[in-house]
Amino acid sequence: MSLTTTNRSAAKRKSRGRARRSPLATAALLGIGLLLTGGAYGAIDTVVANAAEGGSEVDMNSAQTIEAGETLFNSNCATCHGMDAVGTTEGPSLIGVGAASVDFQVGTGRMPMQNNAPQAPAKPVQFTDEETAQLAAYVASLAPGPAIPDEQYLQGDGDAAHGAELFRINCAMCHNVAAGGGALTEGKFAPELQSVAPEHIYEAMVTGPQNMPVFSDTNLTPQDKADIITSIQWMTQNTSMVGGYNLGSIGPVAEGLFIWIFGLGAATGFAIWITSRPN
DSSP states (O other), X not given: OHHHHHHHHHHHHHHHHHHHTOHHHHHHHHHHHHHHHHHHHHHHHHHHHHHHHTSSOOOTTOHHHHHHHHHHHHHHTHHHHOGGGOOOSSSOOOTTOHHHHHHHHHHTTOSXXXXXXXXXXXXXXXXXXXXXXXXXXXXXHHSOXXXXXXXXXXXXXXXXXXXXXXXXXXXXHHHOTTSOOEEOSTTOEEOOOTTSOHHHHHHHHHHOOTTOOOOOTTTSOHHHHXXXXXXXXXXXXXXXXXXXXXXGGOOHHHHHHHIIIIIHHHHHHHHHHHHHSOO
């Protein structure tokens, strides 16, 4: 009896040993190790990146920042905009566009462009906040231009009623009265503004990207621009669908298309159904 028990125990130990030495077990252990290592690396990298972006503000006037921006520019932008940002046949000169233009274009992912198109769409941002500031500092050092706006105009505490009036007069014809964006000619479009950061809205007004006109301080004062930003934020936070579903707030094109397809389509179908019934 004891010999039989001993043999069974030995067989079990051999079976467990074979299982541990199985190629599948080795692959499983290797996979678990790689997952744990990759997860730890990703967590550390995220912490480091957040710490870098959440650090002290970049000194836009320091020689070190400008030099770092020049290095980034030569590596990533000079192919189209030329050395010293003088422009080429592939991209315009950036002399005098100012830090605000760079912060807008790079900070919204519009630059670098992926291909030539009627206009550059917003994309995932390719540079960190610090790198964007360095690029902006370098371009600003080449010639005077619009600067990155002060924080006091981006707080959203302006006059929303006055801003809404200014928005209807100056912006709604392209961006829609609800800031939902709209189509323009030749494949161009006015983007929606409801999810755009306040600094980028302000920078767009002072730099006139794509097809947008420039609103200098003689056209709209800094406080006027702050009021417009406040009105956009108010519309975004208090949007209500009075009268029915707003169809994305993109204007009469969507509403007219809905009526043609569903409204007139339903009416036509009902008329056919009525006339097909026996008297």
